[in-house]
Amino acid sequence: MIGESRKMKNKVKVAILGPGNIGTDLMFKITKSRYMELEYVVGIQETEGLKLARKREIKTTSNGIKDILGINDIKIVFDATSAKAHSMHADLLGAAGIFTIDLTPAAIGAYCVPSINFDYAILNDDNVNMVTCGGQATIPIVAAINSVADVSYAEIVASLSSKSAGPGTRQNIDEFTQTTKKAIEKIAGADLAKAIIILNPAEPPILMKNTIYTIVKKPDIEIIKESVKKMVAQINEYVPGYRVVMGPILSVDKITTMIEVEGSGDFLPSYSGNLDIMTCAAVQVGEKYASKLLGVKK
Amino acid sequence: MKTVYIKDTTLRDGSHAISHQFMPKDISEIALSLEDAGADIISVGHGDGLGGSSLQYGLGAITDLQYVNAAASVLNKAKLQVLLLPGIGTINDLKLAKKHGANVAGISTHITEADIAEQHIKVARDMGMFTIGYLIMCHMESTEKLTEQALLMESYGAEVIYITDSAGAFLPHEVKQRVCALKNNLSIPVGFHAHNNLGLAIANSLVAIKEGATYIDSSLMGFGAGAGNCSTEMLLAVLKKMEIPTNMDLYKTIDAGNQVLLPLLKEKGVSLPRFTSDTLMLGYAGVYSSFLIHVKKAAEQFDVDSRDVLVELGNRKAVGGQEDWIIQVAHEISLNSLS
Numbered sequence: 001m002i003g004e005s006r007k008m009k010n011k012v013k014v015a016i017l018g019p020g021n022i023g024t025d026l027m028f029k030i031t032k033s034r035y036m037e038l039e040y041v042v043g044i045q046e047t048e049g050l051k052l053a054r055k056r057e058i059k060t061t062s063n064g065i066k067d068i069l070g071i072n073d074i075k076i077v078f079d080a081t082s083a084k085a086h087s088m089h090a091d092l093l094g095a096a097g098i099f100t101i102d103l104t105p106a107a108i109g110a111y112c113v114p115s116i117n118f119d120y121a122i123l124n125d126d127n128v129n130m131v132t133c134g135g136q137a138t139i140p141i142v143a144a145i146n147s148v149a150d151v152s153y154a155e156i157v158a159s160l161s162s163k164s165a166g167p168g169t170r171q172n173i174d175e176f177t178q179t180t181k182k183a184i185e186k187i188a189g190a191d192l193a194k195a196i197i198i199l200n201p202a203e204p205p206i207l208m209k210n211t212i213y214t215i216v217k218k219p220d221i222e223i224i225k226e227s228v229k230k231m232v233a234q235i236n237e238y239v240p241g242y243r244v245v246m247g248p249i250l251s252v253d254k255i256t257t258m259i260e261v262e263g264s265g266d267f268l269p270s271y272s273g274n275l276d277i278m279t280c281a282a283v284q285v286g287e288k289y290a291s292k293l294l295g296v297k298k
Numbered sequence: 299m300k301t302v303y304i305k306d307t308t309l310r311d312g313s314h315a316i317s318h319q320f321m322p323k324d325i326s327e328i329a330l331s332l333e334d335a336g337a338d339i340i341s342v343g344h345g346d347g348l349g350g351s352s353l354q355y356g357l358g359a360i361t362d363l364q365y366v367n368a369a370a371s372v373l374n375k376a377k378l379q380v381l382l383l384p385g386i387g388t389i390n391d392l393k394l395a396k397k398h399g400a401n402v403a404g405i406s407t408h409i410t411e412a413d414i415a416e417q418h419i420k421v422a423r424d425m426g427m428f429t430i431g432y433l434i435m436c437h438m439e440s441t442e443k444l445t446e447q448a449l450l451m452e453s454y455g456a457e458v459i460y461i462t463d464s465a466g467a468f469l470p471h472e473v474k475q476r477v478c479a480l481k482n483n484l485s486i487p488v489g490f491h492a493h494n495n496l497g498l499a500i501a502n503s504l505v506a507i508k509e510g511a512t513y514i515d516s517s518l519m520g521f522g523a524g525a526g527n528c529s530t531e532m533l534l535a536v537l538k539k540m541e542i543p544t545n546m547d548l549y550k551t552i553d554a555g556n557q558v559l560l561p562l563l564k565e566k567g568v569s570l571p572r573f574t575s576d577t578l579m580l581g582y583a584g585v586y587s588s589f590l591i592h593v594k595k596a597a598e599q600f601d602v603d604s605r606d607v608l609v610e611l612g613n614r615k616a617v618g619g620q621e622d623w624i625i626q627v628a629h630e631i632s633l634n635s636l637s
Contacts, residue, residue: 155353157622162410173414174388194352197385201410202615211622213353246626251599254353258626 019049035290134158144231154190161205311522348387370399431456466493489513495581524587526571583612
């Protein structure tokens with residue numbers, strides 16, 4: 001992989017906004033990219049994340065977004081700040097014509113879950129939203145079940161370790177449940193959805209665990225199992241630590257499936273599967289957009 | 299001795315014991331009888347609060363607003379509380395409940411997670427609701443942790459902090475330590491919410507009062523999750539004998555239980571919570587009381603011993619709201635016993 005990444009001469013230059021946990025994990029992942037080159041990491045104050053970036057010979061600024069808007073080379077920006085900050089960044093980046101991958105729950109652009117609506121159509125927008133970690137983890141399963149069994153109601157319960165839930169999630173926990181719910185209805189195909197999030201402080205920290213309940217109109221469990229299995233294989237292409245731990249189990253018309261996400265441990269500890277699935281998905285979208293710019297044929 | 303305020307939770311914690319099947323008529327009748335008996339605050343709603351109706355916790359027979367409307371339409375004097383657990387319900391749910399007549403907001407988080415409730419507590423205060431912060435599953439953490447988290451809730455604007463013994467696992471000396479610490483560190487009143495899983499609901503509530511708690515949760519005949527809550531009637535009788543003042547009338551409260559709640563439960567074929575091997579294990583293993591009915595179901599579905607499920611949930615440190623873990627644990631135990 002590394003040999004190949006060196007061979008690619010013209011990589012697309014990208015920047016990260018927000019050098020927190022997610023931003024730093026993104027940095028580790030993007031440095032391994034075949035099509036993207038990390039040009040800048042942007043903060044609003046000097047942080048550990050910026051220090052780490054400079055150590056890796058990546059340019060940094062602590063003056064905020066304005067320092068990168070004039071740089072013509074930067075074609076993709078990953079926003080890992082907060083919903084509030086992103087609503088300001090979105091207009092500036094849009095005006096500058098920079099493709100933006102939004103990892104906050106601001107949900108200004110179209111929802112994107114790579115295994116579901118990951119095609120060039122979504123890349124015609126200039127701002128895509130990565131929903132929430134709970135959404136990235138559960139929407140594919142709901143969609144897989146919906147495609148063969150017609151889901152009338154989907155409910156997801158995301159359990160995260162307290163340690164992996166940062167201040168962004170904690171201060172805006174309603175945004176998490178509401179954005180996840182809306183995205184399940186919009187792109188997973190459930191008629192109606194509900195999302196619940198639970199933080200568990202147990203030590204050692206628990207892995208991210210999600211329970212997906214669906215009420216289906218066509219409860220053929222063998223077909224459903226097959227569809228879920230195929231979907232998990234697809235997700236594993238970009239999130240290796242994603243696995244089903246129980247089910248799908250059928251009870252009348254209710255299907256219960258539990259999945260677990262172990263992080264790849266790039267920067268964040270492996271219990272932070274919830275953060276890892278977000279950064280994996282975002283990098284996947286970035287790769288796709290960059291390869292399109294470079295004219296890479298599949 | 300200071301007046302002890304009674305918050306009756308028959309219509310909220312009791313919702314667990316009736317699998318969230320109270321109907322508007324039931325709510326109006328019970329709320330009215332409680333107000334008549336002098337209850338200071340009446341808590342209503344799905345057992346898991348606003349937005350609690352779900353496959354995870356049990357679908358409610360009626361909506362959140364039906365709960366609120368049914369109580370608000372009959373209450374004049376008593377305050378009306380709704381419960382909100384951030385992560386399950388939202389600020390929008392709270393705003394709607396307020397619009398329909400709820401004037402007390404119970405905002406509840408796991409003992410270590412007070413900061414997820416900052417927005418909710420602030421909004422509740424801004425709307426002019428009397429705002430109570432609940433720290434639940436308090437037996438899982440130290441007194442220092444409790445104090446730290448209670449101070450956070452106080453700083454967001456909570457007007458009372460409840461120590462919530464959600465698993466009915468506290469021993470009297472542990473309650474004493476915790477109430478004492480909060481009385482020394484907070485400048486707002488302290489409340490206590492008991493479950494009777496170890497038969498200590500009355501004893502623990504008395505210890506809390508003795509150490510200075512002035513808000514106590516109880517329910518008619520102890521109707522609530524697990525082995526039930528502290529019984530309102532019994533609490534009143536004991537407080538009366540101890541000459542501790544409350545705003546409730548003992549006979550009228552006994553009548554509310556006997557003449558309103560009991561016939562209603564009989565009609566629905568629902569029994570009062572009582573001591574069973576499973577409720578004892580809730581308290582012993584420190585498991586969330588509202589898991590009880592879900593554990594019974596899962597134990598039947600997977601043909602395993604419910605006590606094993608409860609002990610394993612305790613080992614895994616499941617917190618309130620993680621009813622889905624019950625299914626996984628029961629499933630795993632069934633697989634292990636096959637192999």
